[in-house]
Amino acid sequence: MSTLLHEIQGALAILTLNRPDKYNAFNREMALSLQAALDTCADPSIRAVLITGAGKAFCSGQDLAEAIDPNGPGMKKILSEHYNPIVRRIVSLEKPVIAAVNGVAAGAGANLALCCDITVAAESASFIQAFSKIGLVPDTGGSYFLPRLVGPQKAAAWMMLGDKIGAREAEQQGMIYAVYPDADFMTAAKNLAEKLSQMPTQALARIKKQLQLSAIQTLEQQLHTEDDLQQQAAATRDFQEGVNAFLEKRNPRFEGK
Secondary structure: OOOEEEEEEOOEEEEEEOOHHHOOOEOHHHHHHHHHHHHHOOOOOOOEEEEEEOOOEEEOOEOHHHHHOOOOOHHHHHHHHHHHHHHHHHHHOOOOEEEEEOOEEEOHHHHHHHOOOEEEEEOOOEEEOHHHHHOOOOOOOHHHHHHHHHOHHHHHHHHHHOOEEEHHHHHHOOOOOEEEOHHHHHHHHHHHHHHHHOOOHHHHHHHHHHHHHHOOOOHHHHHHHHHHHHHHHHOOHHHHHHHHHHHOOOOOOOOOO
């Protein structure tokens, strides 16, 4: 059975972590499969990506049996060859990546969700920075993304204590975008992702870049970035379509070009 399901629906790619019997814990095969799938999502015909989990969990983090296996990849390879490349691919992908957290997201699974551009969760879902419970520190970009989302105090407490954070609290604290009722969750998540896949993709890619640079730039540098990216966006076919649609009082038909 494939450890990752890869489905294309129009301009949307749906990537499903598929080790439900292990609560979608990462092993080497699944990590490398996710990297390969994200690489294919660079194709211009794909204009949004949705990442979710099969079964009851989103992702429970690293498969610890593999982590302690003397013949396994070892922690250095797990970070440098599994998780860090996944984070880099999601961050650099020039289109929106949505995490649809259908159940528990723990450890690397929680931080996989947080490195995505927009994260939504089912009402019954939860997030756990589980690392300290087994004597480890956060990885998969968690120490970068979480304090930027909720502030250093909350991030420190959640990482040190390993608290279980329910979906509603995660939303209230600004950690995720939205929570949907369990019964409607996947429909709502897919509707959101499909909406993004029909928007002006190059503009969304530039918004993504703006937000990334805003974390490290001064105001003056950010104003220059806005100038540059706005000029690039104004040269796209989608900008012209958006203006024409506005003037003609109709819905725009963006092509992502």
